[in-house]
Amino acid sequence: MKHWQKILLGLSLPAAILLAWWLATTYGDIPPQILPKPQSVLAVYGGEDASVLLGHLLISLWRVVQGFLLASLLGVVFGSLTGVSRVAKSILMPTLTAIRQIPMIAWIPLLILWCGIGEASKIAIIVLAAFFCVFVNTHAGIAETPENFLEVARLYRLSKLRTFFGVHLPSALPQILTGLQLGLGVSWMAVVASELISATSGIGYHMSDARVFMRSDIVIACMLVIGLVGIAMNTALALLFGLIAPWKPKGAHK
Amino acid sequence: MSVAIRNLNKRFFVDGNAIPVLNNINLEVRQGEFITIVGQSGCGKSTLLKMIAGLESITEGEILRNGKPVTAPGTDCGMVFQDHRLLPWLRVKRNVGFGLRCSKAEREHIAAQHLQLVGLSDFANAWPHQLSGGMAQRAAIARGLATNPALLLLDEPFGALDALTRIQLQREVLRIWHASGATMVLVTHDIDEAIFLGERVVVMSARPGEISEVIPIPPGVGADRGSLDFARYKDRILKYFFADEKSREEYNI
Structure with missing residues (x-):
């Protein structure tokens, strides 16, 4: 199959859905509060609605940036510790594995009690959600550093610190990057979920606010933005990782 | 560097x-x-090499390098492994200079010198995955030599290579040995290789690994693989591995 044929086939399903949507809302008897016309969703991206949406989007993104960076730092540090040290693993692993079983959403009520509905609780949710993606992948990557490479490090009498930064970390880097990629996706989901449940700003809040006013066009417009931002973040990170780990053969970051 | 191995025993503990x-x-x-050490797989020859390098613990007995007991790896002892073990995240020149503790400029200079020695100057900036098997093994040999070790241990360094590349690299190792004057201990399962390279061939039996015989190869014998003397030595070594007459290679003179 040629490249353009694949793209065409991939686009055919969204086009069909869009057509069905347009037909149903134009010729069918569906109230606009339930399902708006495609063109009214599109209209949200222009004029005043757009600047409001953009404002909320930026607030959500800023929360993701803060939460994700904090979660990444914690995840890489703790994953590295448990990856190289059996003592650290024995101390941390059972507790962290137990905590990991609690769904991210189930933390929201407690975090609201602790931190209110402001920024702190949003960032805490993101950290909780993204930390485990980064932690688990970092731990596995570091722990599975090939013994062969560690033997080379021992042969040349590298210090523990230099072995970590020169062998463990680069060896685990592809898997750490995978963890970061997953973590960023989860961060985005977490922030939207927490804003939907309780917030006074952010794209999730904007959606639940629009629902109260029966503005299904805004709700759908927000959903599309959330999906597109998710794809954009994932792609940006994959491109960035290609620059960070250039020794990987092509296609390794997909 | 001289090496003395005395009453050495090694046991692994499983369950x-x-x-x-x-x-x-x-x-x-x-x-x-x-010195070349020849033996079947599983005879412990690689373990012996790792113990000389200080990478594996000694159960009983002792190994002395220049009269001093081996307790840990030392900077004057290099090793080349069967799998090249180049670090995939370092460019070839950084891999070659991996064991060096000196200024960056000096490290690059020494790495470039050794890449030239093994004919890889054009690939200094390549990633290991871009090299062929033979080229990667050359780079590994360059890394082993870069620290200018007085003792170089080679653990089946050509085992994974095709026959032509193997012969070519064997010649290069001989040339490097003559040029550097380092002590070389090479482990192999290839009897031709053992005779071609070694001044003495250590024949080992398997399970448990023991030295069957140490065979001195007179100068000139190893150089001509087609010679009658070469075949005689080969036959002598083969006898240790194929006790029954039929499976032995026959030479009609």
Whole structure:
């Protein structure tokens, strides 16, 4: 199959859905509060609605940036510790594995009690959600550093610190990057979920606010933005990782 | 560097059971000598090499390098592994300079020198995955030599290579040995290689690994693989591995 044929086939399903949507809302008897016309969703991206949406989007993104960076730092540090040290693993692993079983959403009520509905609780949710993606992948990557490479490090009498930064970390880097990629996706989901449940700003809040006013066009417009931002973040990170780990053969970051 | 191995025993412990790997190994390697150790897989020859390098613990007995007991790896002892073990995240020149502790400029200079020695100057900036098997092994040999070790241990370094590349690299190792004057200990399962390279060939038996015989190869014999003397030595070594007459290679003179 040629490249353009694949793209065409991939686009055919969204086009069909869009057509069905347009037909149903134009010729069918569906109230606009339930399902708006495609063109009214599109209209949200222009004029005043757009600047409001953009404002909320930026607030959500800023929360993701803060939460994700904090979660990444914690995840890489703790994953590295448990990856190289059996003592650290024995101390941390059972507790962290137990905590990991609690769904991210189930933390929201407690975090609201602790931190209110402001920024702190949003960032805490993101950290909780993204930390485990980064932690688990970092731990596995570091722990599975090939013994062969560690033997080379021992042969040349590298210090523990230099072995970590020169062998463990680069060896685990592809898997750490995978963890970061997953973590960023989860961060985005977490922030939207927490804003939907309780917030006074952010794209999730904007959606639940629009629902109260029966503005299904805004709700759908927000959903599309959330999906597109998710794809954009994932792609940006994959491109960035290609620059960070250039020794990987092509296609390794997909 | 001289190496002395005395009454060496090595056992691995699996589920509390001791499995003998090496049994009563005694060997003296002279300064500047080229020793080859030949044996079947599983005879513990790689373990022996790792113990000389200080990468593997000694169960009983002792190994002395220049008269001093081996307790840990030392900077004057290099090793080349069967799998090249180049670090995939370092460019070839950084891999070659990996063991060096000196300024960056000096490290690059030494790495460039050794890449030239193994004919890889054009690939200094390549990633290891871009090299062919033979080229990667050359780079690994360059890394082993870059620290200018007085003792170089080679663990089946050509085992994974095609026959032509293998012969080419064997010649290069001989040339490097003559040029550097380092002591070389090479482990192999290839009898031709053992005779071609070694001044003495150590024949090992398997399970537990023991030295069957140490065979000195007179100068000139190894150089001509087609010669009658070469075939005689080969036959002599083969006898250790194929006790029954039929499976032995026959030479009609």
